[in-house]
Amino acid sequence: MANTTVKGSGKKGKTSHATIQIMGKGQDAYKDINWKTLSDEEARNLEKEGSLAWKILSNSQTQALQDMTVEDVEKKLAVILELTNSSTDPQDAILLDYYTVGFWWAKEEGFTSQQLSAFITVLNRLLENIKDKNYSLSENISDLKSMMVGIGADSVEASGGLDFLDVEQAIKISDYIKSSLFQHHRMYEFMFHGQRKEEIIGTELCVETLPAANVPFPAPLDEGLVEDMYNEYIAPPEAFDESENEELAKSATPNEEQLTEKKDEEVLKVQVEVDPLNDVTADDVKRMFDIVSAEMFGNLQIDVTRKLREREVEIITRINKIHKVAETT
Structure with missing residues (x-):
């Protein structure tokens, strides 16, 4: 049994305090207690x-x-x-x-x-x-x-x-x-x-660093560029000698031999561009088709004729066997 005595103050706005006295034995002494309604202090006092x-x-x-x-x-x-x-x-x-x-x-x-x-x-x-x-x-x-x-x-x-x-x-x-x-x-x-053994595992690695990106060593892969982009935007301009400039200037002026070679090449180009089928007539084309057709389909027709004959012989043989069976019965 649980006897409950409630004492409260009559002043407005103050919370009443409940004093609960536990009487009884074992589990039965707490069977009527609603723990959800009690504060932590009230629960400890019980x-x-x-x-x-x-x-x-x-x-x-x-x-x-x-x-x-x-x-x-x-x-x-x-x-x-x-x-x-x-x-x-x-x-x-x-x-x-x-x-x-x-x-x-x-x-x-x-x-x-x-x-x-x-x-x-x-x-x-x-x-x-x-x-x-x-x-x-x-x-x-x-x-x-x-x-x-x-x-x-x-x-x-x-x-x-x-x-x-x-x-x-x-x-x-x-x-x-x-x-x-x-x-x-x-x-x-x-x-x-238990004493736990602390194991420190280490591995020594020998790392080879990349050399500087100077000739003859190329730049590392993560810094690599397409050759066209490198030549266009990064590569320094090449220095030309005066002798090389004179040779380039001479080569830029065409001489008589170069003009002659150029004309010969143009003549050959015109000859090559001539259509080789200009002299072919319609009869020539028909005759060519007949020759090709005879070569391609001649053997095919012979094979088809042979297979038809073999099939015909097979069918006639079966018909004869059927007649013989009918006569014996």
Whole structure:
């Protein structure tokens, strides 16, 4: 049973404060409490001395986490538990996964906000035992048993802080911690206390740098240009000697021999351009077509005639066989 006594001030604009007194044993003492309506301070004031609820997660945080998806729960727990380096630190990633999976399991089991918060406290305490106190497996099991004291008992004088759980929930929690933590206890011990060897791997590379882009070495490929663009926009102008200029000037003035050669080339060009078919008549063209046709289609006609004869002989042979069969019948 939960007896509720409400005390409020009569002044306008001030919020009334509720004082709730818990009476009863075990889980029944909290069955009428609506945790959603309580502040964090009110929820803490409801707890008995030594309770494990609200140690890691407050009432408001637990209420908010219950309405989130598993991805959002993981992000929120990373902030609350200060495991913000989970993307780069393997230890933070392992711990964040353990807390997230544990919270989601308890939520699926239908735990109340008080029970969810206490369960996260249990997980944290067992992990801290390994990390800070260097507990062995047997010592951690003994500590879990001490936290389970008072569950389902008629007397509440001795309590391990989880007396708001029933016996069935305690068994589920024990089985879960056994399969998730105790069976891998040595792995968590190694994670917290194992000496990791730091290996610095280096590779020496001999890199040959490119020489300057001066003759006879070409420019690197990333600076290369098409030759036409290089010659037009980048290449320096070539220096000509005076003797070369005189030779160019002489070659530019045509002499008699050059003029004669040019005329001869024009005469030959005119002779080549004469149409060779000017003297061909229509009869010549017809005669040529007859010769080509006879050569191309002569053999084809012989082959067709031979195949027709072979086919005719084959058909006549079949007809004779049919007559013979008809006469015998």
